Each structure stands twice: as C-alpha cells, then as structure tokens.
Amino acid sequence: MGIDERLHASGMRMTVQRRLVLEALQRARHHVTADDIATRIRARHPQIDPSTVYRNLEALEELGYVTHTHFDDRVTRWHRAEAERHGHLVCRSCGAEQEVPIGLLEPLARRLREEHGFRADLAHSAIVGICKDCSTVSSE
Amino acid sequence: MGIDERLHASGMRMTVQRRLVLEALQRARHHVTADDIATRIRARHPQIDPSTVYRNLEALEELGYVTHTHFDDRVTRWHRAEAERHGHLVCRSCGAEQEVPIGLLEPLARRLREEHGFRADLAHSAIVGICKDCSTVSSE
DNA sequence: TTACCTGCAAACTGTTTGCCGCTGT
DNA sequence: ACAGCGGCAAACAGTTTGCAGGTAA
Numbered sequence A, B: 001m002g003i004d005e006r007l008h009a010s011g012m013r014m015t016v017q018r019r020l021v022l023e024a025l026q027r028a029r030h031h032v033t034a035d036d037i038a039t040r041i042r043a044r045h046p047q048i049d050p051s052t053v054y055r056n057l058e059a060l061e062e063l064g065y066v067t068h069t070h071f072d073d074r075v076t077r078w079h080r081a082e083a084e085r086h087g088h089l090v091c092r093s094c095g096a097e098q099e100v101p102i103g104l105l106e107p108l109a110r111r112l113r114e115e116h117g118f119r120a121d122l123a124h125s126a127i128v129g130i131c132k133d134c135s136t137v138s139s140e
Numbered sequence C: 001t002t003a004c005c006t007g008c009a010a011a012c013t014g015t016t017t018g019c020c021g022c023t024g025t
Numbered sequence D: 001a002c003a004g005c006g007g008c009a010a011a012c013a014g015t016t017t018g019c020a021g022g023t024a025a
Helices: A003-009 A016-027 A034-044 A050-062 A102-116 A132-138 B003-009 B016-027 B034-044 B050-062 B102-116 B132-138
Strands: A066-070 A076-080 A086-091 A097-101 A127-130 B066-070 B076-080 B086-091 B097-101 B127-130
Touching (some): A097 B102, A102 B102, B034 B076, B050 B066
Antiparallel strands (some): A086 A097
16 A cells, blocks of 8 residues: 555545655655754755644654654654664764664563563664774773 | 762862752652752752753763663653663653663673674663553553 | 645743852862 | 852753644545
C-alpha cells in the first residue's frame, strides 16, 4: 500500500507540504532536525511555515513513516523509519557522531527483554560518551 | 577533602543557595528536574531564583558532585554523582521509570570500548522502550 | 462540500544571560 | 577588598497551539 493510500486510510490527505517533508527526509541520509528540514524546504518554498513541518513530522511518525532520535541536546532528530536501523554514538567532548550496527546493541536488548520484560528501543537515544580521538588526546 | 574545600580549591565559594541545592539533591533519592529542586527550595526560601538553581547545578556538575541524565523528553534530570550506580529504563507508553544495575550495561560498554574506542556513559541517557505491563496489555 | 490542513502570530517550556548590587573569604 | 555569586528581568531555542481561511478528495 502506497503512502497516499495509507494516509487516506487514516483520514489524512497528501499535500504538497507533506510530500516536501518526505522528500527532504529522503534526501537527508541521516538524522536531521525539524529546523534543518524547514530550512531546506524554505530555500525553494519560502511560504512554508516551520510549524507545518513539525505537524507533518508528527503525522508521519504516527503513520510509521518516520521516527525520531534524541542526541545529547534538546533537539529532536528525524529520519525515515525504513532507513537502516542503527545505534548512535555521540561524543560529549567534541560532538562527533558515529553510527553502529543495531546488532551490537542486540545482546543488551535481549537481556532487558528476558530479565525485565522491557522491550528496549536502543536506537531511540544516542549513546553518550567520549570518542576514541578525544580519549587519546586527554590521556596523553 | 570536603566539599567546602573542593569548592574553594576551584576558586568557588560555599553559599546558602549552593548548600540548599546539594541538600535537595540529597533528599531526593533519584533523578529530579531543576524545576523540582527550585520548587522544593522555594517552598521554604521563596527568594531563591530558579536561575540560581541552574547555575549551581552546573557548577556542582563541573566539580563532579552531581550529574544529569536525559529521559524521553526535553527535561534534564539531576542526581548526586555518587548515587549514580544504575541505568534507567523509561516506558514510552506509560512513562514508568525503572532502574537497572549498571552491571547489566557493562558488556555493551565493554564492546563499544574495545571495538570502537568509545567510552560510553550508558547511565547518561535513559533507555526508552515498552515496559512489561504495557506490552502485556497491548498483546492481549 | 467538508474535514483536514495550512500560514501566521502568539504562547509555552526549559534554560541561559546581562546587569548590578551583595557576600564569602 | 574583590572576585565570585545571587536576584531579577529579559532573552533564547525548540516546539506547540488557536485561529481563520484554503484545499484535497
């Protein structure tokens, strides 16, 4: 079922703005902020309001088309849900971001499930710490 | 070395406000928001400004006396650094919070260290997912 | 036609900052 | 005495909301 039909099935419509948000997410390979998306769209369509972007991200998330991730700040990052799932490492010292295969996180997810009945979404929040470069520097 | 001396060693002073923030953190066993702390202090000391609480949390964090954790919202939660011996699970459905021993997270931390040179602080961000109760309900 | 959706402006929340007089040491 | 510190008010960033007119189906 295409996105138009899925939207329609939920009583929603496909609008120019909604399509632009989807396209922007498609083009941006990784986690982008709502503001990034708004800025990119507004470069060519200045009349589109940031609030529309927020509303559409929320709507598309409800439909399961997009998801968000929390990094080490107050800004929500968005990406297409179908994009390859991965964990995020973010360095609290230099801010560098790195992706790790979701499989690396699976053993922990399994233990949380088995021992606590908790179905963890380990891709939802970035893992904060000190990256290799920064820890080399500080230990020299 | 006591906290007064450590403050002094860093060119800082012990003030009434600083002591109140520390006491509030002591009394609150777990993660509390800056606003929680401000509210509690202001109940008895209404003249103390929330911004003072923020400034003191930051100062005390620099000294290593307190740390903060990110849950699944935009609010920072604080606790005494020495009390930080656990990870946090937070349910995205009902909001329930649960603590898990830090040891549970250690195998992942070790792999990240060995395979990526990344020194992860797995207590810094809560692990988001669906708790046991919510997943039982939704699967019935 | 009729919900849904949008742009606009304004509100809101959590947090930070500038100013300037106060206070710990 | 003199940095550091605190109160106050204002700024700030990211995000949400109310409204009234516009638009997909």
